[in-house]
Amino acid sequence: MKVNKILLTFICTIMLLTGCVRTTVIDDIELIMLYGFDWDPIKEQYIGTAVSPLYGFSEQTSVRENTYYTSRSKTVQGINAKTQNKAPFQVETGKLTSIMFGEELAEKGIKKILQGINEIPDIGRNLYPVIVKGKAEDLLAKKYELQQTFPHYIKSLMESNMKRNLPNMNLHLFNYQNSGDGMDPFMPIVSTSTAAADVIGLGFFSKDKLVHEIGPDQFFTFKSMFENITDGTYQFEWRKKNQSIDVISIRSSHKKEWVSKDKLNIIITIDGFLAETVSVSVDNTREKEELEKEIGKDLEKDAVRLIKEFQETEIDPLMIGASARSKFRDWNKDEWQQRYPAVEITPIVKFHIKQINISQ
Numbered sequence: 314m315k316v317n318k319i320l321l322t323f324i325c326t327i328m329l330l331t332g333c334v335r336t337t338v339i340d341d342i343e344l345i346m347l348y349g350f351d352w353d354p355i356k357e358q359y360i361g362t363a364v365s366p367l368y369g370f371s372e373q374t375s376v377r378e379n380t381y382y383t384s385r386s387k388t389v390q391g392i393n394a395k396t397q398n399k400a401p402f403q404v405e406t407g408k409l410t411s412i413m414f415g416e417e418l419a420e421k422g423i424k425k426i427l428q429g430i431n432e433i434p435d436i437g438r439n440l441y442p443v444i445v446k447g448k449a450e451d452l453l454a455k456k457y458e459l460q461q462t463f464p465h466y467i468k469s470l471m472e473s474n475m476k477r478n479l480p481n482m483n484l485h486l487f488n489y490q491n492s493g494d495g496m497d498p499f500m501p502i503v504s505t506s507t508a509a510a511d512v513i514g515l516g517f518f519s520k521d522k523l524v525h526e527i528g529p530d531q532f533f534t535f536k537s538m539f540e541n542i543t544d545g546t547y548q549f550e551w552r553k554k555n556q557s558i559d560v561i562s563i564r565s566s567h568k569k570e571w572v573s574k575d576k577l578n579i580i581i582t583i584d585g586f587l588a589e590t591v592s593v594s595v596d597n598t599r600e601k602e603e604l605e606k607e608i609g610k611d612l613e614k615d616a617v618r619l620i621k622e623f624q625e626t627e628i629d630p631l632m633i634g635a636s637a638r639s640k641f642r643d644w645n646k647d648e649w650q651q652r653y654p655a656v657e658i659t660p661i662v663k664f665h666i667k668q669i670n671i672s673q
Contacts, residue, residue: 314423319424323566341403342405343404344365344366345364345405345409346365346366346410346411346462347412347463347467348362349412349453350412350415350426351415351449351450352415352421357391358385358386359386359387361386362449363381363382363384363392364379364380364463365379365381365382366450366463366464366465367462378462379463382400383454384399388425388429389428389433390429390432393406396646406623407436409440410441410464411440411443411466412440412484413444414443414665415449422522427491427521428488430484438488439484440484441467441483441484442483442487443500445502445503446503446504446505446514452505452510457508458512463509466509470512474501477544477546478542479501479515479536480499480537481540482498482500482501486498490630491520491521494634494646495634496634497517497629498517498518499518499630501514501515514527515527515532517623517630524626524628525622525628527560531619533546533547534615535614537567538579538616538619538620538631541564545564547563547585548560551607558604560585560586560588561585561588564583564585565582566581574641575652575657576606577633577656577657577658577659578659578660578661579616579659581633581660582663583609583664583665585666604667609662609664612664617660620658629653633656633658634649
């Protein structure tokens with residue numbers, strides 16, 4: 314009898330606690346999953362475009378449409394408030410997947426937008442910051458025929474590219490590199506395409522302003538100096554053989570070796586497979602070593618060009634300054650900013666062909 318009373322009390326307690334848990338029905342909320350921001354130079358205020366997916370009776374239905382709300386304000390909080398006024402249900406931003414910045418706004422500076430976004434408590438830090446070539450509103454206001462909602466499409470686009478040659482970046486990392494000493498942040502650039510959007514570049518920031526861009530052909534070189542690669546690709550034009558060679562399934566590692574305060578070597582070790590080759594014989598040791606050397610030289614040339622661009626623009630996305638700070642105890646921020654453009658940075662690539670991936 315005593316056991317039954319204890320069991321009954323336990324069941325009642327569980328039911329009571331269950332009733333206290335906050336529940337949200339998807340049909341009763343406006344789930345904002347993507348936010349785009351532009352700058353209106355005439356009215357000197359921000360333009361915010363909030364995108365919410367439209368589901369049918371459930372999130373698993375075949376409906377893949379979106380609705381969007383455009384508002385203007387001088388603050389992110391003001392845009393949020395106006396978005397709520399336009400939405401028929403309570404606005405929720407906890408599932409936000411990406412934040413997009415129009416090109417003009419990115420060049421003007423995104424500090425206030427970042428501050429406003431970071432102050433929203435239910436927004437995660439793993440969402441993707443993205444620059445839109447042109448206006449973010451133009452990209453977000455279009456209708457697309459997709460197999461998934463547009464916010465999920467952008468999320469998938471970022472994830473798939475970052476698994477290959479696009480360097481990893483999310484809001485947390487951007488905030489870290491934007492506020493840290495001896496480093497500068499970057500984010501992907503997208504543009505409208507026949508499908509919806511394509512990644513067309515990488516934008517680099519000084520403070521909070523977009524100051525430099527590179528194209529997709531330089532993604533791999535930058536990524537190999539920025540982080541380790543687990544599944545990259547690289548196309549090499551072997552002019553001596555008049556062949557275009559694809560290196561696939563690339564794994565790489567890198568390390569920074571300081572020779573002195575003004576001289577740094579970046580050692581990059583790369584293992585890759587060859588695909589779509591016609592007359593390259595890696596069974597021939599001499600030809601294999603020649604190809605490895607030529608690809609290494611090609612990558613080093615690209616890396617030198619990139620490093621020079623960064624130093625001339627006075628940006629440090631490779632976090633050279635942060636590396637120097639951890640190496641030298643007397644590192645000084647102001648002194649480093651004066652020294653950085655003249656530091657001798659030498660990329661050294663060690664490329665190895667693992668085997669041939671026969672595709673012919």
